[in-house]
Amino acid sequence: MKNENVIEVENLTKAFGAFKAVNAISFEVKKGEIFGFLGANGAGKTTAIKMLIGISHPSSGKAKVVDYDVYTQPEAIKRNIGYMSQRFALYDDLTVQENINFFGGIYGLSRKVIREKSKNLLVELGMHEISSKLVGSLPLGWKQKLSFSVALLHEPKIVFLDEPTGGVDPITRRQFWEMIYKAADQGTTIFVTTHYMDEAEYCDRVSIMVEGKIEALDTPKNLKQQFKVTSMNEVFLKLARNIE
Amino acid sequence: MKRFIGFIRKEFYHIFRDRRSLFILFGMPIAQILLFGFAITNEINNVNIAIQDHSKDASTLEIINKISNSKYFSIKQIISREAEIESIFQKGKIKAVLNFEKDFGRNLIKEKSAKIQIITDATDPNTANSITNYINAILQNYQLEKNKSIQIDYQIIPQTRMVYNQELKSVFMFVPGVMTIILMLVSAMMTSISITREKELGTMEILLVSPLKPFQVIIGKVVPYIFLSIINAAVIVLLSIFIFKMPVEGSLFLLGAESVLFIITSLALGILISTISDTQQSAMMISLMGLMLPVILLSGFIFPISSMPAPLQVISNIIPAKWFIIIIKGIMLKGVGLAFVWKETLILIGMTVFFIAVSVKKYKIRLE
Known part of the structure; x- marks a missing residue:
């Protein structure tokens, strides 16, 4: 079971005119894996994610997400994935509970299911006492955790996290990664992009994108050996420098 | 759903x-x-005007009464010197001045014609225009009444009707x-x-x-x-x-x-x-x-x-x-x-x- 692939990408390309934002990338992600998707700004990470989550059409290549084809079954993909962007987009003028109800509702969860799930979720996050507070009044770290929990509400098979820890302090980041581990333990696949190289060390496997191509893909340990360095930070810098 | x-x-x-x-x-x-x-509103209502009457006879009095009785104008000031006109316009409250010439009533009867000057504050041209039209209409009306007894060869009587918004x-x-x-x-x-x-x-x-x-x-x-x-x-x-x-x-x-x-x-x-x-x-x-x-x-x-x-x-x-x-x-x-x-x-x-x-x-x- 552990070897089952939930994402299979082959020569996936997105071209804007002559410019190839994503240039024939190929990789697989296994079920329950924490897959780090790294790259400098403008390397094509966001474009690649948009194709995988079904809001952008690839120019060529193949991609399957949770057994569904990105060309023909984007709707099925959307039902089976969760997504959290770098802005932890929740509605500031809605309360914690209303946000949960709304996002549960658009994924088609019944009122009863939402009620049960949100009760557990709020207790787990320690937010049950502030469930009727507006999200806008919460600190950033809390919004981030809530946003992640909301993305998991409909029990997606894969969660895509696009720079989920931007602007958050190290302690909250650490707590957030504990939440990620927990979700992965329960069998949810985590597909995460980040700028923080210490976070890259937490991933099972890491791919590094440079100028539209995947230049490296392995476990953090193997990558460090391959490049004969001691941290992911150095791996990243070496790769980026070689290309220049 | x-x-x-x-x-x-x-x-x-x-x-x-x-x-x-x-x-x-x-x-x-x-x-x-x-x-x-x-x-x-575009309507004229209670516009403040001033009167300069050099004649002060029966007919000027009649016209002044007619104007002040209409709901369109209210006479705020009677002036006696030409020089005052400029200063009252500058104050801005008075929008028009009516100036009856000397011996207005006598000229009307003897010469069959008399002059009245209408001076308006045209900083707002639309209002000035409307004021002039309204005063003209009142003067016309006065003439018609006066001439009732006199036989005129022919006369055009326009009958206007403003449809769909009678009161404009x-x-x-x-x-x-x-x-x-x-x-x-x-x-x-x-x-x-x-x-x-x-x-x-x-x-x-x-x-x-x-x-x-x-x-x-x-x-x-x-x-x-x-x-x-x-x-x-x-x-x-x-x-x-x-x-x-x-x-x-x-x-x-x-x-x-x-x-x-x-x-x-x-x-x-x-x-x-x-x-x-x-x-x-x-x-x-x-x-x-x-x-x-x-x-x-x-x-x-x-x-x-x-x-x-x-x-x-x-x-x-x-x-x-x-x-x-x-x-x-x-x-x-x-x-x-x-x-x-x-x-x-x-x-x-x-x-x-x-x-x-x-x-x-x-x-x-x-x-x-």
Whole structure:
């Protein structure tokens, strides 16, 4: 079971005119894996994610997400994935509970299911006492955790996290990664992009994108050996420098 | 369907929790209609005038009485020296001065002609013009009465009738215009702002990744505004009927249906604006500059289209508000039915379809 692939990408390309934002990338992600998707700004990470989550059409290549084809079954993909962007987009003028109800509702969860799930979720996050507070009044770290929990509400098979820890302090980041581990333990696949190289060390496997191509893909340990360095930070810098 | 209801509930939360948008939605229509109805008017009423009477005889007295008895003028000052005219105009309260020549009454009888000078403050040319016309009319009337006993060879008696607005109430003209502006503003501006807000916050991305289809997201965003706009239209019509005694000669049902059509046209325009702007600010600027000004200036709301220069007359055709104003004026004042406004109705429908088609196309490009 552990070897089952939930994402299979082959020569996936997105071209804007002559410019190839994503240039024939190929990789697989296994079920329950924490897959780090790294790259400098403008390397094509966001474009690649948009194709995988079904809001952008690839120019060529193949991609399957949770057994569904990105060309023909984007709707099925959307039902089976969760997504959290770098802005932890929740509605500031809605309360914690209303946000949960709304996002549960658009994924088609019944009122009863939402009620049960949100009760557990709020207790787990320690937010049950502030469930009727507006999200806008919460600190950033809390919004981030809530946003992640909301993305998991409909029990997606894969969660895509696009720079989920931007602007958050190290302690909250650490707590957030504990939440990620927990979700992965329960069998949810985590597909995460980040700028923080210490976070890259937490991933099972890491791919590094440079100028539209995947230049490296392995476990953090193997990558460090391959490049004969001691941290992911150095791996990243070496790769980026070689290309220049 | 259940997802959809949840979406609409969320949209109402947004609206009711934002005081600014609540004010725009409900405060503005009422404020505007009262403002236009009471304060802003083209009519002449109780205009302050001054009299300089060099003659002081029976006939000048008669004319002065006639003028002061009309509800249009009130005589505020009697002046004796020419030099005073300049200074009272500068103070700005007096809008016109009537100057009777010396021996007015005697000249009238002996010479069969006497002179009266009407001096108006033309800093506001429209008012000055109206004042002159009103005074002329009063003088004409005086002459006719005097000449009753005398046999004249022939005489033209014009019989004027102002149809559809007998009393020439300007509120009759403003109500359709204000209604148009409000519906346009609420529908187009508010929806484009609320859609771009989701883009700005990044929640639009989340919605697009959810199983909701893009068109469901958009419809979910506009449905609440359709409701609110209909309420607004109803409030405006009720205010104008009960406060300003504006008639609704035609069918209320047709008026309602046409209003809904125009609301949808405006919403389509709002969606179009939201596809070309990424921030709330730019959406607001485009709505204000691109919609409000043309609606006020070129729709025939305040300035008659027929007296515009030809190029502007052509441009006025692409403004949806122009057609809607023609429709509601027809229904409210003339009592016409669909048979008379089908052309305008078709134009509005055509515009709506066009706006939606362009939005869909723009939206698709975005997704590519």
